[in-house]
Amino acid sequence: MSGSPWKVLPAGVHQATLEEVKAVYAASRYRRQLFEGLVVGVKQLSVAGCQRVYVDGSFVTSKPRPGDFDACWDPSGVQERLLDPIFKDFSNGRAAQKAAFKGEFFPSSLIEGGCGQAFVDFFQVDRFSGDAKGILLIDLSTDPTLGRSAV
Structure with missing residues (x-):
């Protein structure tokens, strides 16, 4: 990607x-x-029934010191009553998420x-x-880190 200052993932979704x-x-x-902040957020989403999280941002590039990570989560199957309200708090530049997780989480379907x-x-x-890149x-x-496995 000639316009990117850092190496990015090849286009596509990489599991x-x-x-x-x-x-x-x-x-x-x-x-x-x-990464530890990402794991904290992912675990909270998992408890609410989230099945998929996509990770992006400078964290998944070769940038030596990324600002944070950006993630989006698939809301399919998520139980609202179990979802921490922080995942829908986008106020103050998502300050609460950044403080809690060191990154940001958006619903994947949010525009x-x-x-x-x-x-x-x-x-x-x-x-x-403006080129395609991977996430x-x-x-x-x-995911074995979450202590569950496919049956």
Whole structure:
């Protein structure tokens, strides 16, 4: 991607486990802190019935010190009564999410205001070049870190 300042994932949705994400993207102390915040959020979403989380942002690039991670979660099957309200709090630039998780979580079907695309699609466009890029998919129903496995 010639317009990107950092190496990004090839276009498409790439399935990974949390352990694989940790092995590839949590290589420094700072990146491990971001990863730990991601795991906290993913676990909370899993408790509410979320099955899929997509990870994007500078965290899944070669940027030496990413600002944070961006994630979106599939609302299918999520039980609203079990969903922490923080996942729908977008006030103050998503300050509560950033404080709790060191990153941001959006419903995957939520429309990003600037481009009119659902976040899951918006995340697949490089913001510097406009080219297609990849995102990670974590299947929460089978991820070994969450202590569940497919039956």
